[in-house]
Amino acid sequence: DAGVIQSPRHEVTEMGQEVTLRCKPISGHNSLFWYRQTMMRGLELLIYFNNNVPIDDSGMPEDRFSAKMPNASFSTLKIQPSEPRDSAVYFCASSFPTGEEIFLAKNIQYFGAGTRLSVL
Amino acid sequence: SQQGEEDPQALSIQEGENATMNCSYKTSINNLQWYRQNSGRGLVHLILIRSNEREKHSGRLRVTLDTSKKSSSLLITASRAADTASYFCATSKGGSQGNLIFGKGTKLSVKP
Numbered sequence: 387d388a389g390v391i392q393s394p395r396h397e398v399t400e401m402g403q404e405v406t407l408r409c410k411p412i413s414g415h416n417s418l419f420w421y422r423q424t425m426m427r428g429l430e431l432l433i434y435f436n437n438n439v440p441i442d443d444s445g446m447p448e449d450r451f452s453a454k455m456p457n458a459s460f461s462t463l464k465i466q467p468s469e470p471r472d473s474a475v476y477f478c479a480s481s482f483p484t485g486e487e488i489f490l491a492k493n494i495q496y497f498g499a500g501t502r503l504s505v506l
Numbered sequence: 507s508q509q510g511e512e513d514p515q516a517l518s519i520q521e522g523e524n525a526t527m528n529c530s531y532k533t534s535i536n537n538l539q540w541y542r543q544n545s546g547r548g549l550v551h552l553i554l555i556r557s558n559e560r561e562k563h564s565g566r567l568r569v570t571l572d573t574s575k576k577s578s579s580l581l582i583t584a585s586r587a588a589d590t591a592s593y594f595c596a597t598s599k600g601g602s603q604g605n606l607i608f609g610k611g612t613k614l615s616v617k618p
Contacts, residue, residue: 428610429610431606431607431608441605477548495551495606500548
């Protein structure tokens with residue numbers, strides 16, 4: 387398996403532009419997570435999906451951020467309009483906590499390589 | 507606020523020495539996990555310990571969990587330069603859809 391695939395790896399854009407980050411989870415995984423990592427705040431959970439349905443988006447900073455998961459193999463995180471303070475590394479992770487895994491508490495997450503976003 | 511807090515924030519040791527990192531958390535958990543992040547890479551799962559377990563081993567890794575103190579430790583024995591990375595603890599409350607709460611990590615530097 388190729389693992390979690392994120393694109394692009396690096397994105398440099400100007401303030402006010404729309405940015406779209408993409409993620410392909412591991413095939414068969416039913417949960418998908420978007421994180422943002424900065425030196426100041428560490429790793430923050432933005433939103434996560436289970437079976438393509440958003441479960442908790444309380445970590446999404448503001449209305450400029452939106453995430454979709456149209457099918458089990460693809461998700462996007464969009465920032466519109468982007469601002470310099472959005473500069474960070476954005477990670478996608480997937481997991482497969484089926485009922486048995488939840489019971490056995492084996493909700494291990496598999497991370498992509500991340501997208502480094504710089505908003506100038 | 508973060509559920510898990512690692513201590514120390516940074517640790518520098520010589521190759522061959524043992525490295526111990528600690529994690530404290532605030533609320534009840536179902537399991538606690540440790541992840542490693544090499545520079546410029548995503549996080550990689552190392553080991554999971556459930557709330558009813560006290561100690562777990564995996565190769566050169568040893569994890570302990572004290573639920574009464576809400577703390578965990580990760581011990582890396584006989585460290586190698588390749589162990590240089592940031593290490594994060596992550597807690598799970600379970601009974602949910604599988605989300606984890608990560609600490610800010612310990613940056614480990616192993617000098618050859």
